[in-house]
Amino acid sequence: MTVLLRRVFFTAVALVSLFLGGVVCLMCQVLAGRDAPTYRVEGQVVSHTRGAFPVAGDEGVESQSVSIDASGRRYDITAVDPGLDLPAGQPVVLDISKADGSVAYLGAGGGVVDLRPGVVRPVLLIFAALLALGAVYIGAVRLNLYPPVATWLALALGALLAPVAVFVRV
Known part of the structure; x- marks a missing residue:
């Protein structure tokens, strides 16, 4: 036993x-x-929408969603960051992760938005x-x-x- x-x-x-x-x-x-090397592509905002994004039970948080056409590929990004409040046609620069192809940074109009997950x-x-x-x-x-x-x-x-x-x- x-x-x-x-x-x-x-x-x-x-x-x-x-x-x-x-x-x-x-x-x-x-x-x-998260900290993988990136490569840079240039593109422009195709569309922009705002909507409610529930964060920790708070329904009042506004999210920004943008669709970006860069190098013949479309990237859809949604975040709570107000730096994504970009008009259609705005030129942007994306830093794409070489590890998984996700967008790490978005640069537009002199500002940079960090889209990487937290640590x-x-x-x-x-x-x-x-x-x-x-x-x-x-x-x-x-x-x-x-x-x-x-x-x-x-x-x-x-x-x-x-x-x-x-x-x-x-």
Whole structure:
């Protein structure tokens, strides 16, 4: 019975570790994509609309949506930033991410709008996942599922190699 129980716990620890390691890798990839190199294209605003954009339950926030034709491709951008209040025909410059093809920056009339995702949520998720991973491994050591040295070596190696692998890929 003890052998069966250890196998079940070992499998559970392995699956939870894989999931948490995946969260760390995904968030590192989000951060790497956020700061990826960009290339510049020029275009012009095709259309502009305003609308309500619910943010944290507040219905009064006004969003700006613009469609831009640049280098034969159409980019549709929606954000809460008032810098997107651009008239149709306005010339713009877009910085496009080489990692995923999303618009990182929009420049128009001397102003620049940063359209990249924030860093707070990915950093908090990385921290929480690594904390949970440490708790899982501490629990595994206390239940004598793994030898302590092997557990901490695996945790340190995984925590170091997962972000490195993602950054090298990008």
